[in-house]
Amino acid sequence: MTEVRGWSQVGERVRDARIGAGLSQAELGAALMLDRTMIAKIEAGTRKVDALELTRLAAALDVPLDYFLHTAPAVLSRRAELSEDTATDAGRQAYRLEARLEAWARDVRQLIDLGTLAPREPYRCRGAVAAEDDARRVALQIRRDAGLALDPIETLMDLCERQGQFVLVTDLRGDGASMVVDDELAVAVVSSFTDPGRRRATAAHELGHMVLGDPYSNDIGVHASLRDREAVVDAFAAELLLPSDVVATANGRQDLVELAARYRTSWSLAIRQAQLVEVVDAAEGRLWRQRTPTKAELMDAVGWAPQPDLDAIRVPRDYAKAVMEAYKRNLLTSSRVVELMHGQVVENDLPIPPDDDVAP
Numbered sequence: 001m002t003e004v005r006g007w008s009q010v011g012e013r014v015r016d017a018r019i020g021a022g023l024s025q026a027e028l029g030a031a032l033m034l035d036r037t038m039i040a041k042i043e044a045g046t047r048k049v050d051a052l053e054l055t056r057l058a059a060a061l062d063v064p065l066d067y068f069l070h071t072a073p074a075v076l077s078r079r080a081e082l083s084e085d086t087a088t089d090a091g092r093q094a095y096r097l098e099a100r101l102e103a104w105a106r107d108v109r110q111l112i113d114l115g116t117l118a119p120r121e122p123y124r125c126r127g128a129v130a131a132e133d134d135a136r137r138v139a140l141q142i143r144r145d146a147g148l149a150l151d152p153i154e155t156l157m158d159l160c161e162r163q164g165q166f167v168l169v170t171d172l173r174g175d176g177a178s179m180v181v182d183d184e185l186a187v188a189v190v191s192s193f194t195d196p197g198r199r200r201a202t203a204a205h206e207l208g209h210m211v212l213g214d215p216y217s218n219d220i221g222v223h224a225s226l227r228d229r230e231a232v233v234d235a236f237a238a239e240l241l242l243p244s245d246v247v248a249t250a251n252g253r254q255d256l257v258e259l260a261a262r263y264r265t266s267w268s269l270a271i272r273q274a275q276l277v278e279v280v281d282a283a284e285g286r287l288w289r290q291r292t293p294t295k296a297e298l299m300d301a302v303g304w305a306p307q308p309d310l311d312a313i314r315v316p317r318d319y320a321k322a323v324m325e326a327y328k329r330n331l332l333t334s335s336r337v338v339e340l341m342h343g344q345v346v347e348n349d350l351p352i353p354p355d356d357d358v359a360p
Contacts, residue, residue, distance in 0.1 A: 008045030013068050015043040017061040020095035031060045047324055062096075076250040093174035095190055099311050101177045104168045107188045107340050108319065112185075114331050117322035120164035122186035122210055130228075132235035135188045138211060139239035150243050154261045155309050156203045160188065161316040165210050167203055168342060169314045178206035188209045197266030199310045204237035206279060238273055241265045248277040254301075257293045261301040264309060314344045 018028050018039075025039040032039075032053075041047035042057075049057070058065040067227065072337055111117035125138050143149065146159060153159055160167045165186040167176070171193070178188035188206040190199055212233060242263045247270070250256045257281070260270040274280045280288065293301075315323075323340045326332045332340070334347050 006045065007048055010065060010068050011045035012048070014039075014057060015066065016095065017057075017099065020045070020063075020092050020099065021061050022089075023061075024091055028060060032056055060313050063099050067099055070102065070106070076155060085301045090174075093328050094177065095170070096168070096172050097174045097177045097191065100168070100170050100172055101179060101187060102188045104166070104184060104189055105179070105181055108166050108187055109181075109185060110321040111326060111340075113321065114322075114326050116325040116329070116331070117319060119184065120161070120186075122164035122180055123182065124213070125211050129232065132232055135208070135212060135232045135236040136239040136244070140210075140243065141242070142211070142240065150246050153241065155313075155332075156200050156207075156241075157310060157313060158262075160203060160207050162213065163207060165207055166316050167206070167310075169199070169310050170342065176202040177204050180210055182312055192311070193315075195266070196264060196309065196311065197260070197269065199323045200264055201237055201239060201266055201269055203232055203310060204240045207240070208233040208236035219351055223279050238276075240268050242270060242273050244273050244277045247273040247279060250274060250279050253288060253291070256288075257297055258301040260293065261298040281346075314342045314345075315340075320344070 021028075022030075025043070026036040038047060042049055048188060054068055055065055058067065062359045071277065108117065112119050129135055129138060133353070141190045142159075142163065148163060157167050157169075165188055167188045167190060169192050170189050172189075172191055173193045174191045175194065175198070177188040178186070180186045183329070186205065189240045190203050190206070194202065205260075229244070242265045246263070247256070247259060250259060256270050256274055259265075260267055263270075268289065271280065271285050275285045276284065320341065323337055324331070327334070334350050337350060338345060338347055
């Protein structure tokens, strides 16, 4: 993550963020009370912007301020570029998630540099994993190493953190994104706008990208198509969340509903695993997909016990502890703490720093 060296690079990031936000140059100019031609010059790198203007640009485009001041990591920079004519809603959502992902990586890095967060070496599978059965075996090994055996995963965020991947739940539309920076820092973001089962599937999928190898690395996918590679990662995620040996014990739809509720998976993932172990055939699976369990069905199956995960908790446990430790040491301001906690706390939630305590 190197600093941007020229205004042309700042302009490129402004342009990309504008397209990602679905705004024209005129619309962005109107929001900033600038003429369209001024926006065009900023994007071309022929007009410099001061700190106040960058702050206003960041607010208007809903990206972190330092997004304009850094170049994209190599993995992200090799992905498809946005353009005025070809940008789709899905492409814009992916772009905005990746912009948040970059900022999240810098947040984690700051705490590591401050010495309050211990770096975690990302768990990477040795050798190529190009088959779905191999990916399932890797998922089961991670479960064994975590002491889970075939039990439900209580919190996927904790499991990811133990494997060296820091996950952020963010209020952006889309699914998720992940990357490994310099082979030493693994981060992922998951959208809070999807249903709980899909959020967990997305987090498990992004963990699979790290464990099995990033699509742009040499570990996986070199000789396989994008679709084949995603199928391998999907197999890892499904087996991690709901092991096929557990599903093999299901007898009928109600049993599968209970498993989907206990293991907090999407209904489609549960049916996929059921078809894998031949609890249901393809025809019956299609019928069951049309009968998605209601929220009441799922909650009733687990006795109406609360099932929070990747929801109100937005940042990993050790990360949150590191933020608070840095605050207690007066290494961070209260406003920066709120930024780093990504909506999980507000300033009034924070204790008064020791140096500012008022004597009784």
